[in-house]
Amino acid sequence: MSSTPRAIDADGLTKRFGSATAVDGVDLAVERGTVYGFLGPNGAGKTTTMRMLTTLTRPTAGNAWIAGDPVTDRGAVRDSIGYLPEEPPVFDELTGREQLEYTARLREIPRERSQRRIDGWLERFSLSADAGKRIDDYSKGMRQKIGLVQALLHEPAVVFLDEPTSGLDPRAARTVMNAIRELADDGHTVFLSTHILPVVEELADTVGVLFDGRIVTEGDPDELTAQIESEADSTLEDVFLTVTTDHGPTVSEHR
Numbered sequence: 001m002s003s004t005p006r007a008i009d010a011d012g013l014t015k016r017f018g019s020a021t022a023v024d025g026v027d028l029a030v031e032r033g034t035v036y037g038f039l040g041p042n043g044a045g046k047t048t049t050m051r052m053l054t055t056l057t058r059p060t061a062g063n064a065w066i067a068g069d070p071v072t073d074r075g076a077v078r079d080s081i082g083y084l085p086e087e088p089p090v091f092d093e094l095t096g097r098e099q100l101e102y103t104a105r106l107r108e109i110p111r112e113r114s115q116r117r118i119d120g121w122l123e124r125f126s127l128s129a130d131a132g133k134r135i136d137d138y139s140k141g142m143r144q145k146i147g148l149v150q151a152l153l154h155e156p157a158v159v160f161l162d163e164p165t166s167g168l169d170p171r172a173a174r175t176v177m178n179a180i181r182e183l184a185d186d187g188h189t190v191f192l193s194t195h196i197l198p199v200v201e202e203l204a205d206t207v208g209v210l211f212d213g214r215i216v217t218e219g220d221p222d223e224l225t226a227q228i229e230s231e232a233d234s235t236l237e238d239v240f241l242t243v244t245t246d247h248g249p250t251v252s253e254h255r
């Protein structure tokens, strides 16, 4: 690897479950400070890819690196990554603030610094007034926001977000989208999996579409939409539908 390695590299990343191949030779090269929009229909292998990139499941073949460290070395990668899975990993019996304090302790963030960050995020996500309530009593959106803060608390270099705006009302979704943009502007890298195409259209510097475990198209969102030549004003949705039909990719292939 070079002296300033990319945020995310993957080379032939593959995961098989028995005889089924969930992720099939995925290559990635995601630059620092960018947002990578990861699209794909249900069952395409997005979550499995993210679980490999966040060290939660081992690749069957191929490898990936986060800031130059292999994902097979959990100790090396752990501090560089934050992950918001589809279901935020929170304890119902804790309050929002207790959950974040617990995360801060696990991450060994000094108390004064963690309190400052927790207060800042709670305020930003309009959760300050509810921080003392049990997560049990939170709405889906409030849980989602706590999960997101949890993923960001240690200010990781690379953040993996699975459907971060799902379940959020428009104002909360906007706050999260602005936070994602600011993270990237501050030099963090965001790997964003979502079905909400306007979110990707607005935020992503690069879009990769996964279909049947393979990246079938990848590029700048504007470039991709321009490739649907026959239709004026084509959208990312048109691209998505075109490359994820059963007939396979018809837009320029990744490789």
Ligand SMILES: Nc1ncnc2c1ncn2[C@@H]1O[C@H](COP(=O)(O)OP(=O)(O)OP(=O)(O)O)[C@@H](O)[C@H]1O
Pocket: 017, 021, 022, 040, 041, 042, 043, 044, 045, 046, 047, 048, 049
């Ligand atoms: N632990 C597992 N054991 C067996 N098969 C699995 C396992 N995890 C995932 N799969 C299979 O791998 C394939 C990809 O699943 P994955 O959850 O990665 O897709 P996805 O793109 O995240 O889907 P969605 O958008 O619905 O969340 C699916 O066919 C799924 O059934």
